[in-house]
Amino acid sequence: MKNPLLEQYRSFLKDTVRKRIDFSQTDQSRGIAPPPIEKPFPREASLIDLSIDESWKDIPGASLVEAIKHRKSHRTFLNRSLTLYELSFLLWATQGIRHLIDRGHAYRTVPSAGCRHALETYLTVLNCEGLEPGVYRYLPLEHKVLFEFTEDRLKEKIVEAVFGQTYPGKAAVTFIWTAIPYRMEWRYDLAAHKVIAIDAGHVCQNLYLACEAIGAGTCAIAAYDQEALDRLLRIDGLEEFTVYLASVGKVKS
Numbered sequence: 001m002k003n004p005l006l007e008q009y010r011s012f013l014k015d016t017v018r019k020r021i022d023f024s025q026t027d028q029s030r031g032i033a034p035p036p037i038e039k040p041f042p043r044e045a046s047l048i049d050l051s052i053d054e055s056w057k058d059i060p061g062a063s064l065v066e067a068i069k070h071r072k073s074h075r076t077f078l079n080r081s082l083t084l085y086e087l088s089f090l091l092w093a094t095q096g097i098r099h100l101i102d103r104g105h106a107y108r109t110v111p112s113a114g115c116r117h118a119l120e121t122y123l124t125v126l127n128c129e130g131l132e133p134g135v136y137r138y139l140p141l142e143h144k145v146l147f148e149f150t151e152d153r154l155k156e157k158i159v160e161a162v163f164g165q166t167y168p169g170k171a172a173v174t175f176i177w178t179a180i181p182y183r184m185e186w187r188y189d190l191a192a193h194k195v196i197a198i199d200a201g202h203v204c205q206n207l208y209l210a211c212e213a214i215g216a217g218t219c220a221i222a223a224y225d226q227e228a229l230d231r232l233l234r235i236d237g238l239e240e241f242t243v244y245l246a247s248v249g250k251v252k253s
C-alpha cells in the first residue's frame with residue numbers, strides 16, 4: 001500500500017479491535033450505571049409538543065416499495081414550509097421511541113448496536129409552521145422539541161459550516177446528528193465508534209424514506225466543517241460532536 005495512513009484509517013472499518021477488548025472491564029460490566037439515553041435538558045427549557053399518531057393517518061404516504069424505488073438525494077427545494085405534523089413524523093421515523101423499557105433503555109424506530117442509541121438530533125429550522133427559525137433538539141423520550149436558541153445569520157452559518165454547499169440554506173429544516181460516544185463506549189469500549197457511524201446510516205436512510213411519504217426530499221451531508229458545526233450547535237466537540245447531517249425540504253412531485 002502506497003500510503004501507510006490508508007491502512008491505519010481502513011482499520012476503523014474492521015472489527016479487529018474487539019479481540020483486544022477485555023469486556024469484563026467495560027463500564028457496563030463493572031456495574032457503572034448506564035448514561036442517559038437522552039441528553040438531559042434544563043427544567044425551565046422551552047418545549048414544543050409534537051404530534052404523536054403512530055398510524056400517521058394524515059401523512060399522504062408512499063408504499064414501502066415506492067419509497068425505496070424513488071428515494072434519491074434532493075438538493076433543490078421548493079420555497080414551502082414543513083408542517084409541525086410532518087416534522088413530527090420525520091423525527092418519529094428517524095429516532096422515535098418504539099418501546100420504552102425504562103429511562104436507560106428504549107427501542108426506537110431504527111436499530112442501534114446494543115440498543116445504545118448514542119445519537120442526538122438537532123434541527124436548524126428555517127421554514128417550519130409553528131416553529132420560529134432557530135436551533136432545536138429532539139427529545140425522543142418526551143416526543144417534543146426543545147428550543148435551544150435563535151442565531152443571527154443562521155442560514156449563512158449553516159452554509160459556511162458545510163463548506164459552502166448551498167442547499168442547506170434553502171432547506172426547510174436540516175437534521176444534524178451528534179454522537180455522545182460514551183453512551184456506546186459504556187458497553188463496547190474501543191469497539192464503540194464504528195457502530196455509532198453505522199447507526200447514523202440507518203437513521204438517515206429512514207429520513208430518506210420518510211421524506212418520500214410527505215412530498216419532501218433530503219440529501220445526506222458528511223462533508224462539513226467539524227469545529228464550525230459543533231460551535232454552531234454550542235456543543236463541546238469532545239463528549240458530544242456532530243457526525244452527520246441531512247437537509248430536508250418540499251420537492252416537486
Ligand SMILES: Cc1cc2nc3c(=O)[nH]c(=O)nc-3n(C[C@H](O)[C@H](O)[C@H](O)COP(=O)(O)O)c2cc1C
Nearest residue numbers: 071072073074075162165204219220221222223224
Ligand atoms: C455518507 C454520505 C455522505 C454524503 N455527503 C454528501 C455531501 O456532503 N454533499 C452532497 O451533496 N451529497 C452528499 N451525499 C449524497 C450522495 O452524493 C448521494 O447519495 C449519491 O450521489 C447517490 O445519489 P442518490 O442518493 O440520489 O442515490 C452523501 C451521501 C452519503 C450516504
